[in-house]
Amino acid sequence: MKENDKLGYLNIDTSLYKTRISEKFQNRKSYKPADPRIILSFIPGTVLDILIGKGQIVKKGEILMILDAMKMQNKLKCIMDGKVKSIAVKKGDKVSKGTVLLELE
C-alpha cells in the first residue's frame, strides 16, 4: 500500500470502511423515479415526423411521433390521455436513448 493512496469511506451495514472509492461508484447516477408525463426516446434514432402540436389534447394509444431507428420507422404511441405541454425536438433531430421528446400535462 502506498503512502499517498487516496482513501475514502464506504458505508456497508452502518460500518464505515476506509478504502479506495472507484470512479464508477463516484460517478453513479442517483435514482429518480420515472415521470410518465415525460416521454423519452426508447432507442437512438432520428425524428422522422411529429404528428401532434403544442397544447393539443391527446388520447391513450394515439401516435405522437415517428422515430427512424435501426432501419425501422417506430411509432411512438401515447400511454395516457393528456395535453401536450411542450415538444422538445423538431423534425430531423438525431436523438440518443433517453432524450426527452415531449412533455404532457
Added chain:
Amino acid sequence: MPVNKKIRELQEKREKVLLGGGEQAIEKQKAMGKRTARERIMALLDENSFNEYDLFVEHDARDFDMDKKSLPSDGVIIGSGTIYGAPVAIFAQDFTVAGGSLGLMHSRKITKIMDHALKMRMPLIGINDSGGARIQEGVNSLAGYGEIFFRNTISSGVIPQLSVILGPCAGGAVYSPALTDFVFVVDNISKMFITGPEVIKTVLGEEISMEDLGGARVHCEITGNAHFFALSEEECFDQIKKLITFIPWNNGQKARMFEPAEPKPEYNINKIVPEDPTLPYDVKDVIRAVVDNSDFFEIMQLYAKNIVIGFGRMGGRTTGFVANQPLEMAGVLDVDSSDKAARFIRYCDAFNIPIITLVDLPGYLPGVDQEHAGVIRHGAKVLYAYSEATVPKLTVILRKAYGGGYIAMSSRHLRADFVFAWPSAEIAVMGPEGAANIIFRKEIMSSDDPDGMRKQKVEEYKTKFANPYVAASRGYVDAVIEPSETRKFLMHSIEVSENKDVSMPRKKHGLPPF
C-alpha cells in the same frame, strides 16, 4: 526438371509469398507501431519452432474484379510451434494483405488450425489484426466467421484459447476473442467494437475516437472484455509466454510442475492485515507471502479491482487465487467483481487448477444501480461457479466474512475441501454495528443514553460473535491457524488433494445465471 531446380522453384515461390502485402504495406504497418504478422509469430514462439502451413493458399473470389487480385496466403498465417517447449497452434492475420480482411479461404485457414489444435489437444493462440469481413466475398465472409465462432465454442474448456488483439478487430470479428479464455490488448494498437465511431456519428451524432470507444484501456478498465493490458507488443508477448507456463495444454492434463521455491522474506504475513476490520491493506501482499518465490501473476488487474484473481504456484503446482481486496471498495462483491471471479473459478475448474480463496469482505455493495444492474443474477454466478467446481477448493478467512459474502466466498457449504481461518477472522451474519442495531433495537431505543448503549451492545456482539470460534465449533472451519502457518497448511492441503475425485449428477449441462 532436375531436383535442384525444383527446390529453387519452391524457394522462389516462398520468398514471394513471405513478403505478404509487399514492402509499401509493411512500411505502413511499421509506421503504426505494429510488427508484421510473421514477426509477431517469431517473437512469440521458441526460436526455430514455427512450422507454417497453407502458405500457398489463395482465394477463389470472382466478383468485383477479385479474380485479378492476388492476396498472398490470403492474409493470414497459420502453423504450430512451441512456447517454452509447450506446443501451441497459432494463426496471425496479416494486415498488410487486403487489411487482413476475412474471406472464405482466410477463414478456412483459421478453422483448419483450430481443428488441428482441438484434435491434438493443444493451446490455440489467435493474433487478430483485421479490417473485418472482406466485403467483396459477401456471405462467404459471414460463413467464415460463423465457422470460427462454432469452433471457439466447442473447443472451450477443452484446450486453452488465447486471443491477442494487435490492430482493429471490429464488427462480428470481436466475437471470436469474446468466446476465448483470455484476451490480450496493447495500448494504442488494439481496437475492439461492434459498431465503430463512424456509425455512431451517423446514427447518433455522437463523436468519439476509436481509442475512447474500444481501445485497450477501455476494455481492461470498463468493459472487462480484455484480461491483459500491455504498453507494447513486446510486453504483451511476455505476458502470453508467462501465462502459458501456468496453464495445462488441455483439460485432460495438469499444469507443468516447477521447482518449488519459498516466498520472499520481505512479505511478512504477520504484518500485512490490520487488526481493525475497517482498515484497508493490499491483499496481493498476502498472496505474495504464501506463493512460491512471491510470484503472483494477476489477471484483469484493472477491472473490478475489489476482487483479485490470478495464478501463483504452491510447491511448484499452479494454483488459482481469488481474493477480496479491502484496499478497493472495501473488497465488496458487486456486479463486476462477481462476474470477474465466477469466470475465473470456472476457468480453473475446467483446466484442473486448484483454487485458493482468501476472504475479507463486508458483504455486497448496496445501491439502486447495483440492484438494477442485476446484482442478484451476477452475484449468483459466484455461488454457481464455486458449487460446481470439483477441483481442490481451499479457503482462508483472513478477517471479515459477513452474511451472504461469507457463503459465496468458497465456504464449507459450497463444498470447499479445506476451510482455514485466522484468529482475526470474524465469521458472522453481518458486521457488529449492523447486527447490534437490529438485535438490541429495543434496548438502545429505550435507553437514556442510546449512543452509549449502542456502543456497549456493539462491543458485546463483537466479543461474542466476531471471531472464528463459533463457526469452528460447528465444523464450518476446519482449523483456526496462525497467519505464519498459512503456507504450510495450504501446501499440505493441495498435496493431499492431488487425487481428489468427486462426481456430480449426470446432466447435459447446467444453467449458470448468465
